[in-house]
Each structure stands twice: as C-alpha cells, then as structure tokens.
Amino acid sequence: MINPHEKMPFNNFFNEPVSLAANLIFYHFNEPTYTGAAGDVVDSSGLGKNSTSTGSLTKAAGIFGMGIKCGGGSGVNLQVNTFDLAFSERTISIWFVANSTSGISMIYEEGGTVNGINIYIVDGLLYGHTYKNNGSDFKRWHTAPVNIETWYHVVITYSNTGGFLLYVNGVATGAALPLGFDMPSHSNPNALCYQNDDSRRHDVVDSNNTGGHPFNGILDELAVWNRTLSPDEILNLYLRQGRL
Numbered sequence: 599m600i601n602p603h604e605k606m607p608f609n610n611f612f613n614e615p616v617s618l619a620a621n622l623i624f625y626h627f628n629e630p631t632y633t634g635a636a637g638d639v640v641d642s643s644g645l646g647k648n649s650t651s652t653g654s655l656t657k658a659a660g661i662f663g664m665g666i667k668c669g670g671g672s673g674v675n676l677q678v679n680t681f682d683l684a685f686s687e688r689t690i691s692i693w694f695v696a697n698s699t700s701g702i703s704m705i706y707e708e709g710g711t712v713n714g715i716n717i718y719i720v721d722g723l724l725y726g727h728t729y730k731n732n733g734s735d736f737k738r739w740h741t742a743p744v745n746i747e748t749w750y751h752v753v754i755t756y757s758n759t760g761g762f763l764l765y766v767n768g769v770a771t772g773a774a775l776p777l778g779f780d781m782p783s784h785s786n787p788n789a790l791c792y793q794n795d796d797s798r799r800h801d802v803v804d805s806n807n808t809g810g811h812p813f814n815g816i817l818d819e820l821a822v823w824n825r826t827l828s829p830d831e832i833l834n835l836y837l838r839q840g841r842l
Contacts, residue, residue, distance in 0.1 A: 623677075706718075708788045728756055
C-alpha cells in the first residue's frame, strides 16, 4: 500500500511533502545495473508496477542519485495494463538532460495513433502533447525552448474539467487548454527514450516506428499520478528534487 504522506526526494532548500496519493508509478532509476530481464526497472510506489529495460540500458548520474542513459536504441518498455488504462486526470513528472535537441526525440510515449499523451523534443522545442479519437475530439499541446546539457523538470497535467498544462521547472508554460473528455483506454506499447510502435505528434501520425526518434540524454525520477497535482505541488516537486 502507498503511504499518502510519504515524501518525494528533497534537498535542504525545500521540504514540503508531495503526496503519493493516487500515484500510479514512481521510478527512481537507482538499480545498480539493467539486464533486460522482465521487471528490472523497479517501481518504488509500493504497487509493484515494474517495467523492463531494452537495448543494454546503462546508468548515469541523475538529478537525484542515478538516472538512465538513453541513446543507441536503449530505453524502457513501460508496463502494459498500467499506463494504457482510461483516466479522467493524470500527472506525469520527469527530469531530463539532453545531449542533443536537433530533430525529433521521444522522451515519454503513452498511447498509439488514436489516443495518447507524450513528451518529446523537436528541434529545440519541448512538447507536452495529448490527443483523443485521432485528434478529432481534441489535439492539445504546449511548448517550451530547451537547451543541451541542462537539467529540466517537466510536468504535464491532464484534467477532463481543468484542461491540459505543461510545467517546466515548476512554472506553467501557458494557460490551461480545454479538454472536456476523459482519456479512453489506449492500448499500445509505451516507452521511455524512444517511440514504441505507433504514436502521434502535434503535426503528424507516426505508425510502426518501434525504436524511432531516440532521445539522447539522461532521464531521472519518473512519477505518474491518476490525479492532477496542484501548481504548489508541482513547484514543491521541482524544488525538492533539484540541485539548487
């Protein structure tokens, strides 16, 4: 069972708790090695939703402890029947540092071509993107410029009533974009560090592209909730995990 009063990692500058209530997964990426064996990426939420590394995934210094080094076909296939279920609210939080921001780099991919929610980079712009029913019900995205060799904390929040937001380093990049729908189930392979099978970006449908658009850099501290974190919680999360 999850302790809703458990605290996320923090530093000496800020020590307000960020509740793990309604947390779906929480990956520290502090395992000593990755072998590609099923479940070798360990979920620290207490729910046992482990995922599996691919492509000889290696370790690197993260924002808090160790992180995963993406590139060359390595990454994480996220557990099925966890990320692809229907929801009315979702928050996705992850830290990244990119070695390159040229071209297309998929950081977090959830869903297929019909329904989904993604985080990716296109030529120096970070995108938080969501879509439903092939984009006919809605297709929403926010952007923010990013540089190489710089740590960023990115959060996207989805609420059927509150809209869609992207936060970078604790600050919203724009006003909430309206949604008005729950996200239906969206069964398709999901991944970190690359695209896994079918997906959709803000400007294109991209099918049958397993391993495509690899992210070259480091990811750390992935957490996903089936609720919408408040702006204060998101700022706390950034300050508690950052090396200020």
